[in-house]
Amino acid sequence: MYGQGILRGLKVTFQHIFESYMDDIRWNFRRYRSPEAFPERQGVAARGVFTVQYPEEKLAVPERFRxxxxxxxxxxxxxxxxxxxxxxxxxxxxxxxxxxxxxxxxxxxxxxxxxxxxxxxxxxxxxxxxxxxxxxxxxxxxxxxxxxxxxxxxxxxxxxxxxxxxxxxxxxxxxxxxxxxxxxxxxxxxxxxxxxxxxxxxxxxxxxxxxxxxxxxxxxxx
Ligand code: SF4
Ligand code: SF4
Structure with missing residues (x-):
């Protein structure tokens, strides 16, 4: 059906927006400020919009990083x-x-x-x-x-x-x-x-x- 791809894309976008709000509620609106939330946002189970507030937050680098x-x-x-x-x-x-x-x-x-x-x-x-x-x-x-x-x-x-x-x-x-x-x-x-x-x-x-x-x-x- 014509426009199916657009609808699928919109679904993904809205899903991310929705999950971001869910995560905000879960972390009591401290998702970007709580130090405990940061490692979780980096994890594989992270949902929603993922933003690193650099330079206040930094992604951990792997041991082999050079x-x-x-x-x-x-x-x-x-x-x-x-x-x-x-x-x-x-x-x-x-x-x-x-x-x-x-x-x-x-x-x-x-x-x-x-x-x-x-x-x-x-x-x-x-x-x-x-x-x-x-x-x-x-x-x-x-x-x-x-x-x-x-x-x-x-x-x-x-x-x-x-x-x-x-x-x-x-x-x-x-x-x-x-x-x-x-x-x-x-x-x-x-x-x-x-x-x-x-x-x-x-x-x-x-x-x-x-x-x-x-x-x-x-x-x-x-
Ligand atoms: S000169 Fe370079 S290779 Fe030789 S000991 Fe020093 S750091 Fe190592
Ligand atoms: S100093 Fe030379 S050999 Fe060492 S990482 Fe830099 S470019 Fe490579």
Whole structure:
């Protein structure tokens, strides 16, 4: 019958309007203000007109969500004082090499006394306007030192120097990574053999081996 499609469309529209009012009544007209209502409106059972009141409300992002990368540093209250805020990055340069638009710049650190290179970055820059959030840097980093962030609110009034992030702007504590990607962080820790940086775990294993050897030698002498 002519006009059947229009009628079907109107039915869907009116159904959504009706369901919106039903939801308003259900939430006592606090559907957009009640914090409990928001997760429900995001759920599969949500009915009616669905509007996110951004920026007051924000959609939760999935763990695999990826935005501009950040650099992992040890927690600022790490039990070992020397590790506090220590870069996980060893300045190997792999991320800069694999980055498709070449928006990573790294300056390797040097020992001020000997002038020899040290495995940590002195400077680290990412041009966030060029970064395309592909995540390859994070995929390739052998030290789990660069991770994709969940923070997508990076707009500013200056699109020149303000969009070239330096090491300080890029660095975030390890516990931040654990909070935004708990499953991945745990998988990585299992693969590394612990929650610490690869080098720390290697050093701990070496020390444990030396201790065991010394104890064995002492018991042999007895
Ligand atoms: S790949 Fe990882 S360790 Fe190497 S320079 Fe990049 S962030 Fe640092
Ligand atoms: S996410 Fe992709 S484009 Fe952005 S810095 Fe990493 S490798 Fe480069």
């Amino acid at each position: 935005f501009i990368p950040f650099l992992v540093v040890d927690n600022y209250d790490h039990p070992d004082e020397e590790r506090r805020g220590h870069d996980w990055c060893t300045s190997c340069g792999i991320c800069a090499k694999v980055c498709p638009p070449q928006c990573i710049w790294i300056v390797r650190g040097t020992n001020p006394e000997t002038g020899r290179p040290v495995p940590e970055p002195e400077e680290f820059y990412i041009d966030i306007d060029i970064c395309m959030n592909c995540g390859l840097c994070a995929e390739f980093c052998p030290f789990d030192a660069i991770k994709m962030d969940h923070d997508y609110e990076l707009s500013s009034y200056d699109r020149t120097s303000a969009h070239i992030y330096n090491k300080q702007q890029l660095s975030k504590e390890f516990r931040y990574w654990q909070s935004i990607a708990p499953t991945t962080a745990e998988e990585e820790a299992n693969a590394r053999g612990g929650w610490e940086h690869k080098d720390v775990l290697k050093q701990q294993a070496k020390e444990a081996k030396a201790r065991a050897k010394a104890e064995q030698a002492a018991s042999d002498t007895d």
